[in-house]
Every structure is written in structure tokens, then in C-alpha cells.
Amino acid sequence: MVPPAIVFFESLLPYGLTCLGCHAVLWVIFRYLLPSSGPWHAAPNFTAHQTIALFLMIQWTLNGFFGEDDEEDMNASTNSLPVILRPSSLGMKMARRSMAALWIWDIPVSMLTSDMSSAMDALMHAHHLGMLLVTCIVMGWLTFGTASETYPNPVGATLAPLFFGQVELSSIPLQIVDLFHPKKSAAWHEYMLSRPMLVSINDACRQLFALLFLAVRGIYFPFLVFTIVIPEFWDALGWSMMEDQTKYVLPIVTILTFSVAFTLLQMYWAVLVVNQIYKAMKGGGDKKKSG
Structure with a gap:
């Protein structure tokens, strides 16, 4: 079994x-190197966060659709386990x-800079903390017992x-939508x-976003939970x-x-x-009538 501390320093920490580090570099660029007349100067932290988040979401989405398991990393002794409990090199990665990203960058930065009095922001932070716990489970950190040399009893890695x-x-x-949202950044909204x-x-x-959210989070997510996650687990x-x-x-x-809780949250959103x-x-219709 690979101790969590080793995994943390060898894989998570970098x-x-x-x-x-990219956030800090972008903050300096937006705050001091680019013209001070732009919204990036007024909101360097938020601009840096959105820039990095955009690239991460693209990377994770591409990995989710096109990534493949490394068969050499699979342990043949786990074939007797239910599929949901078998290791997946892609899922673990x-x-x-x-x-x-959540533990070292997103959660600390967001909690230090966002409006915690906002119910929506507080709900988002709770969602991210829940995701953090789920990643611990997927990596096997909460599954105590003997394990293979490579994977510490992963749970749900094949669905990651x-x-x-x-x-x-x-x-x-x-x-992009959040970047220009008036409640997120008045400077970027006015600039837009x-x-x-x-x-x-x-x-x-x-x-x-509306189309994808309804299709992916409103339909695909619950479909996965109720047809795969709940039956398999x-x-x-x-x-x-x-x-x-x-x-x-x-x-x-x-x-x-958490799968049920996250599904209810997706449906709420x-x-x-x-x-x-x-x-x-409705607003568009009213405008047409008034015109």
C-alpha cells in the first residue's frame, strides 16, 4: 500500500x-504588468482564478472523454472484486x-476571497468540500485494510x-459567464x-452553459447516478x-x-x-410587446 503521505508529496503536491503558482504569477501580471485601466487590474485574483479554472475544466473534460487506463498499472489480483472497487489508473489520476486542485488551490483561494455571506457561494464551497471527501474515498484513503502495492483500496475509481x-x-x-457576471466582478461586467x-x-x-448544464448536470448526471452509481455500489x-x-x-x-445529495444539488441548480x-x-417577450 502506498501511504497517503507519499501520494500527497509525489502526486498531489506538484x-x-x-x-x-500559476495563480500567483497571473496575479502579478494582471496587477502590475498589464495596463492598469483594465478590469484585470481591479480584480487580479478573480481573473487569475477564472483563467486557471477554464484550463482545468478543459483538461479534465478531455481526460474524461478521451483518457484511457494504463493496463500495465492494473493489478490482476483485483479482478475478483466488483467492478466499482477495481483500480483504474485513469480514474485515480x-x-x-x-x-x-481543490485542496491546495481552489478551496483556500476561494474561501479567502469570496463572499462567504452569500448563500450560493457557501453552497458552492460545501459542494467542493464534498467533492474533496469523495476524492479521498476514490483514492482509497478511507478504506482501511490490506491493499496492493500500487493502489490503496480505491472505491469508485472506474467512475471517476x-x-x-x-x-x-x-x-x-x-x-466565462462568471467572469462577466456583475455580482462576481463589477469591473469585468462594466468592461464587457x-x-x-x-x-x-x-x-x-x-x-x-444553460444548454450544457441542463443536458449534462440536469439529465446525464442523475442518469448516471440512478442507473450506474446506486445499483453498482x-x-x-x-x-x-x-x-x-x-x-x-x-x-x-x-x-x-453523497451521490444522492449531489444529484439533488444538481437538480436544484x-x-x-x-x-x-x-x-x-419573458423579458424578451415583454420588450417585443412594448416595442
């Missing part, structure tokens, strides 16, 4: 520090990247490319309003009880609980998106 990769597709245009091209880009990203829970593999019980129950679409359409 990726997380790369994100944090994506879980490590997600954990590193779906939830840490593919579902982030909707997060790509969201980074004076430039028709940026207004068009923002409008296109808003429409794309429920079967694995029964197997762990029958085979006296109780080390898997707590991680499996936790994953089942989907309702908010639908409401925004309705308001936009």
Missing part, C-alpha cells in the same frame, strides 16, 4: 502547487488532480472519469458592456457484507449518500437555470 471529467463539460462556458464583441461572447457562453455493499470485506462499507455508504431561461424569455 499538481496543486502548479495551480497555486483524475481523482488526484481534482483533490490537488465520468464525474471528475465528463460532467465538467458544462463548467467550461461557466468560467462597452465592447459589443465581449457582449456577444458572454451571451453565447450563457446560452451554451448497492451490489458492492452486499458483496462486502457477504465476503466479510467490511473495510468497504463506510466508503460505499458515504458514496451512496438546474431549476435555477430554467428559471433564468424563463425570465430571459
Whole structure:
């Protein structure tokens, strides 16, 4: 078994520090090197965060759709395990990247700079903390017992490319939408309003985000949870009880609980998106009538 501390320093720390280091470099560039008349000067931290997040979402999405397992890393002795409990080199890599980015860069930076009094921001932080716990489970850090030399009893690693990769597709245009959102950054919003091209880009990203969110988070995410996650983990829970593999019980129950909670959260956000679409359409209709 690879101790979590070794995994942290050899795999998590470099990726997380790369994100944090890039954030610091971008902050300096936006604050001191670029013209001070731009919104990047007024909001260097937020601009740096959105820039890095955009690249991460693209990377994770591509890995989720096109990444492949390294068969040489698979342990043949795990073939007797339920599929959901077998190792996946791709899934483990994506879980490590997600954990590193959340733990070392995104959560600390966001909590230090965002408005914690905002219910939506607080909900997002809770979501990220929940994701952090799930990555720990995927990497096997909460599965206590003997393990192979390479993988410390992963749980759900085979599904990591779906939830840490593919579902982030909707997060790509969201980074642009958030950048120009008046409540996120008044400076960027005002800068956008004076430039028709940026207004068009923002409008296109808003429409794309709404479409992708409803398709990916509102439909695809619940579909995966109720047709794959819950059945697979429920079967694995029964197997762990029958085979006296109780080390898997707590991680499996936790994953089942969080999968339902995350699904409800996605549905809640989907309702908010639908409401925004309705308001936009209603507003457009009112404008046409008044015209």
C-alpha cells in the first residue's frame, strides 16, 4: 500500500502547487504588468482564478472523454472484486488532480476571497468540500485494510472519469459567464458592456452553459447516478457484507449518500437555470410587446 503521505508529496503536491503558482504569477501580471485601466487590474485574483479554472475544466473534460487506463498499472489480483472497487489508473489520476486542485488551490483561494455571506457561494464551497471527501474515498484513503502495492483500496475509481471529467463539460462556458457576471466582478461586467464583441461572447457562453448544464448536470448526471452509481455500489455493499470485506462499507455508504445529495444539488441548480431561461424569455417577450 502506498501511504497517503507519499501520494500527497509525489502526486498531489506538484499538481496543486502548479495551480497555486500559476495563480500567483497571473496575479502579478494582471496587477502590475498589464495596463492598469483594465478590469484585470481591479480584480487580479478573480481573473487569475477564472483563467486557471477554464484550463482545468478543459483538461479534465478531455481526460474524461478521451483518457484511457494504463493496463500495465492494473493489478490482476483485483479482478475478483466488483467492478466499482477495481483500480483504474485513469480514474485515480483524475481523482488526484481534482483533490490537488481543490485542496491546495481552489478551496483556500476561494474561501479567502469570496463572499462567504452569500448563500450560493457557501453552497458552492460545501459542494467542493464534498467533492474533496469523495476524492479521498476514490483514492482509497478511507478504506482501511490490506491493499496492493500500487493502489490503496480505491472505491469508485472506474467512475471517476465520468464525474471528475465528463460532467465538467458544462463548467467550461461557466468560467466565462462568471467572469462577466456583475455580482462576481463589477469591473469585468462594466468592461464587457462597452465592447459589443465581449457582449456577444458572454451571451453565447450563457446560452451554451444553460444548454450544457441542463443536458449534462440536469439529465446525464442523475442518469448516471440512478442507473450506474446506486445499483453498482448497492451490489458492492452486499458483496462486502457477504465476503466479510467490511473495510468497504463506510466508503460505499458515504458514496451512496453523497451521490444522492449531489444529484439533488444538481437538480436544484438546474431549476435555477430554467428559471433564468424563463425570465430571459419573458423579458424578451415583454420588450417585443412594448416595442
